Amino acid sequence: MKTKHLKVFILLSIAFTSVILAQTYEPGLVYYGRNNYVEYYPGDLALVFTAPHGGSLTPSEIPDRTYGTTVTDLYTKETTISIRDAVFEATGKYPHIIISNLKRIKLDPNREIVEGAQGNQWAEQAWNEYHTFIEIAEDSMEAQYGKGFLVDIHGHGHTIQRLELGYLLSSSTLMRTDSELNTYASTSSIRALAEQSDLSFSDLVRGANSLGALFEDQGISAVPSLFQPDPGEGNLYFSGGYTTSRHGSSGGGNINAVQIEAYRVGLRDTDANRQNYAEAITDVFDEYFRVHYDWDGIVTGVQPEPLVIEGFYLAQNFPNPFNSSTTIHYGLSQKSAVSIIIYDVLGNTVKTIDAGAKHVGTYEYTWNGTNVSGNPVSTGVYFARLQVGEYNQTIKMLYLK
Numbered sequence: 489m490k491t492k493h494l495k496v497f498i499l500l501s502i503a504f505t506s507v508i509l510a511q512t513y514e515p516g517l518v519y520y521g522r523n524n525y526v527e528y529y530p531g532d533l534a535l536v537f538t539a540p541h542g543g544s545l546t547p548s549e550i551p552d553r554t555y556g557t558t559v560t561d562l563y564t565k566e567t568t569i570s571i572r573d574a575v576f577e578a579t580g581k582y583p584h585i586i587i588s589n590l591k592r593i594k595l596d597p598n599r600e601i602v603e604g605a606q607g608n609q610w611a612e613q614a615w616n617e618y619h620t621f622i623e624i625a626e627d628s629m630e631a632q633y634g635k636g637f638l639v640d641i642h643g644h645g646h647t648i649q650r651l652e653l654g655y656l657l658s659s660s661t662l663m664r665t666d667s668e669l670n671t672y673a674s675t676s677s678i679r680a681l682a683e684q685s686d687l688s689f690s691d692l693v694r695g696a697n698s699l700g701a702l703f704e705d706q707g708i709s710a711v712p713s714l715f716q717p718d719p720g721e722g723n724l725y726f727s728g729g730y731t732t733s734r735h736g737s738s739g740g741g742n743i744n745a746v747q748i749e750a751y752r753v754g755l756r757d758t759d760a761n762r763q764n765y766a767e768a769i770t771d772v773f774d775e776y777f778r779v780h781y782d783w784d785g786i787v788t789g790v791q792p793e794p795l796v797i798e799g800f801y802l803a804q805n806f807p808n809p810f811n812s813s814t815t816i817h818y819g820l821s822q823k824s825a826v827s828i829i830i831y832d833v834l835g836n837t838v839k840t841i842d843a844g845a846k847h848v849g850t851y852e853y854t855w856n857g858t859n860v861s862g863n864p865v866s867t868g869v870y871f872a873r874l875q876v877g878e879y880n881q882t883i884k885m886l887y888l889k
């Protein structure tokens with residue numbers, strides 16, 4: 489756990505944090521805070537999407553907020569769910585998703601707690617759950633990948649129909665020259681990326697491989713970007729809010745963040761448009777991770793380190809997910825009797841491969857998705873257990889058509 493999270497945990501009431509923190513979170517499932525005010529879809533990618541302003545619940549136990557902005561960002565919950573579906577469709581893995589189901593007039597988790605919850609205990613609890621879920625997602629990404637990216641999903645009603653990408657850089661900061669802008673890296677929500685990148689900060693913000701430029705490559709106008717380096721004099725622009733500031737890397741850590749404010753018509757107003765937008769976001773981050781994280785897109789990320797146990801190791805199968813065949817690599821540091829058992833989620837054995845006694849060395853087994861009779865299995869999750877003498881190790885594999 490990062491130090492900056494400690495302070496927050498101390499502030500939380502013991503009763504509900506112990507419930508949230510004691511859980512294990514399985515990608516593909518959904519977890520709720522009290523009264524379903526907040527929901528968390530755990531992921532297994534280095535991406536988290538948050539939706540603070542798309543909720544619709546108006547419980548009477550929480551009075552209306554009396555100051556601050558209370559406008560709902562229409563369809564941003566639906567947009568965020570579409571993004572989850574699109575990313576899974578493309579990769580077979582899930583981004584982390586945190587959603588506030590409370591209408592913004594009851595809770596604004598993208599403001600600090602005083603303005604966001606306005607003193608009501610149930611709003612404060614939902615606010616705390618929302619940010620605790622984000623921190624659980626961040627800790628999971630850091631543990632799995634060492635870094636990650638948070639995207640805070642919003643909708644704006646400004647005149648100019650373009651995405652407004654917020655890195656905590658004000659409109660007037662973006663009006664500066666590239667060399668002046670470069671001095672703002674440490675205050676931005678992509679500070680960690682800037683420190684690790686060979687590119688200049690201004691290139692990261694508005695160069696050919698900036699998020700804005702990648703969105704424009706998809707036909708979605710965005711600022712800042714290569715062709716729109718700043719919002720322009722007198723134009724309204726959102727530069728990022730509480731979530732981007734608290735959970736991005738401006739204050740340390742390896743999770744970068746951006747706030748994306750989307751226009752409504754053509755992006756988030758219909759199912760079909762949300763799906764197109766979600767697919768564009770998937771493509772943009774796939775490319776972004778290739779360029780800036782030096783990964784093989786958002787799906788593979790870094791290959792997990794093989795786990796070495798008692799004289800052997802078993803690496804994650806590759807490719808994974810797979811659709812025709814996948815290869816399992818393993819190695820032995822002493823002569824051993826080896827077998828591989830492939831089984832399904834119900835524990836039924838699909839196939840047993842008795843490899844016999846093997847010498848020290850590295851080996852591979854390629855599974856073509858068939859069972860013991862040679863018939864193709866259905867798509868889904870499978871496990872491969874490597875049995876070496878009395879020890880075994882298991883990996884999870886995803887078979888997609």
Ligand SMILES: [Zn+2]
Nearest residue numbers: 541561642643
């Ligand atoms: Zn918003």
